[in-house]
Amino acid sequence: MSLRLSVIGTGYLGAVHAAAMAELGHTVVALDVDETKIAELAAGRAPFYEPGLPELLTSALASGRLTFTTDYALASDADVHFVCVGTPQRPGENAADMRYVDSSFEELARHLQGPTLVVGKSTVPVGTASRLEQMLRSKAPGGDQVSLAWNPEFLREGFAVKDTLHPDRLVYGVHPGERGARAKALLDQVYAATIADGTPVVVTDYATAELVKVSANSFLATKISFINAMSEVCEAAGADVVALAEAIGHDDRIGAKFLGAGIGFGGGCLPKDIRAFMARAGELGADQALTFLREVDAINMRRRSRMVDLAREQCDDSFIGKRVAVLGAAFKPDSDDVRDSPALSVAAQVRLQGAHVTVHDPQAIANARRRWPDLDYADSALEAMQGAHVVLHLTEWQEYRDLDPAVAGQVVATRRIIDGRNKLDVHRWTDAGWTLRALGRPTAVAHQA
Structure with a gap:
């Protein structure tokens, strides 16, 4: 009807x-x-x-x-x-x-x-x-x-x-x-x-229906921050968080979804929803029930700082005079949403520390320019990578996974890339002479001829 x-x-x-x-x-x-x-x-x-x-x-x-x-x-x-x-x-x-x-x-x-x-x-x-x-x-x-x-x-x-x-x-x-x-x-x-x-x-009743969305988002955020916490441990231990996630994801009580370690979540829902949930719980006198979400939020924000640290290391411990290419501006692929984007947060921090930063995104450039006008933007990934001392892969668009590492290697100053989403084919990039870093994984060094 x-x-x-x-x-x-x-x-x-x-x-x-x-x-x-x-x-x-x-x-x-x-x-x-x-x-x-x-x-x-x-x-x-x-x-x-x-x-x-x-x-x-x-x-x-x-x-x-x-x-x-x-x-x-x-x-x-x-x-x-x-x-x-x-x-x-x-x-x-x-x-x-x-x-x-x-x-x-x-x-x-x-x-x-x-x-x-x-x-x-x-x-x-x-x-x-x-x-x-x-x-x-x-x-x-x-x-x-x-x-x-x-x-x-x-x-x-x-x-x-x-x-x-x-x-x-x-x-x-x-x-x-x-x-x-x-x-x-x-x-x-x-x-x-x-x-x-x-x-x-x-x-159900009103209250339960209101809690469903924030509860679901809090659970997803917790799962993402859990694997990113394991990423920190893997880096300290020399382990591989991608293999770890695959292994625990086979347990059907856990599942493989949302176990992708990287620079964390952003956008207009998860970050603000878990913070609002904590605030409302405090108003209701139930703040102790959600104290774990503070650590979920903290782990998530720490991933961005870690990406900046890795990028600085790849620039010989100083961004001064270095060019950094950032692949991705949207907080996730198939979107032009840049609200609380981890990619743009990292790009802005790197620029503030002295690097010349150029950003590319297939859909989000217009929105990114409005929010971060001080960054430079390129019309293609290869243009963004021109003369770069390090490339940061921060939004997992398919076109970045499909990039030809050999062609990309011809335009950069140094073949160094950091995979902030753990989605690039390590062997394709190292076979083309790149050194690849990723959060929670051992360094993959360029293969020697």
């Missing part, structure tokens, strides 16, 4: 969700206060890089089921309203900044008409849904006819379209009793095609 949906917020989450819901057959009005962003999306242009989204936008717009607007009134008669605005880290604090969520709910409340369901998808501190439900019921005209559900998102950048159309689970946080039953029934209609494909549905 086709429903009328509104999507409030057309950032990364909202734009993908709106286009995907239209693809599933619903009529969708997507709303944002940013007129430029709305104009771009209405023309079928995604304001960020996400594989598959341009095609999804084009299809949804052509069907007539998707429209974009800045006017809340045009979204007022929707059966279901999805709130998809961001919750960045509050400046100078660990806690989440709730201004955008609160203002979106308050503005939406003024325009609600008749029986309707409001669904929060943003990642929020536990306790937010109960507070917002009270606000909706007090401020919305006919507030007793308004229901609230919390339906957290689990998008992976680079796979957001797939994760929205074919999620591995759906979580509904609903009010107990009849009101919650009505909310679940409406969400089941929204996701009817997805549920028919066999996607499991977990129905």
Whole structure:
């Protein structure tokens, strides 16, 4: 059954969700206060890089089921309203900044008409849904006819379209009793095609639903920092963290995913989510439960410093007068997102210590320039490597793995590369005369003819 949906917020989450819901057959009005962003999306242009989204936008717009607007009134008669605005880290604090969520709910409340369901998808501190439900019921005209559900998102950048159309689970946080039953029934209609494909549905209370996303991200962050802690031990012991990860990953209680040692995680979710989780736990008096996340965060940040130290060692212990090539600016491949990017953090630290740094990325250069205008940028990997005394591989784009080490060796000043993601073929590079370092692995020295 086709429903009328509104999507409030057309950032990364909202734009993908709106286009995907239209693809599933619903009529969708997507709303944002940013007129430029709305104009771009209405023309079928995604304001960020996400594989598959341009095609999804084009299809949804052509069907007539998707429209974009800045006017809340045009979204007022929707059966279901999805709130998809961001919750960045509050400046100078660990806690989440709730201004955008609160203002979106308050503005939406003024325009609600008749029986309707409001669904929060943003990642929020536990306790937010109960507070917002009270606000909706007090401020919305006919507030007793308004229901609230919390339906957290689990998008992976680079796979957001797939994760929205074919999620591995759906979580509904609903009010107990009849009101919650009505909310679940409406969400089941929204996701009817997805549920028919066999996607499991977990129905729970507000607080549990709010905790699912931050708990999942905290677990993933812990797993990444665990293998990076083992990387530190491997370096001290002369062991190989890649072989170690392979060995323990065969244990099905552990699994191989997220055991890739390197310079750690970044982006707009994991770092700010674990910090906000710690902050909220402190407010609830449960701060001792999450003290381990402080070390998870510390290990992650330490990896960046270690990469800088390795780069300095490869430059004969001084960056002064040296040229450093950085391959990667996005925090992960298949994305142009540079928020809390480990690659750019390392690049900036190396530059501050005196090196001439040139960065390349297949998709994220424009965003990187805006955030780090003092760095130099190149249009190709080989251009970035021109005259470099050391090359840093910091975002695992496939094109960097496919580089010809022999060709690359012709443009650098010194054939030295540090693999910050442990993804390069060691033998290909050493056979071409390169010395390769990697976090948590013994040095691979150029083969002698």
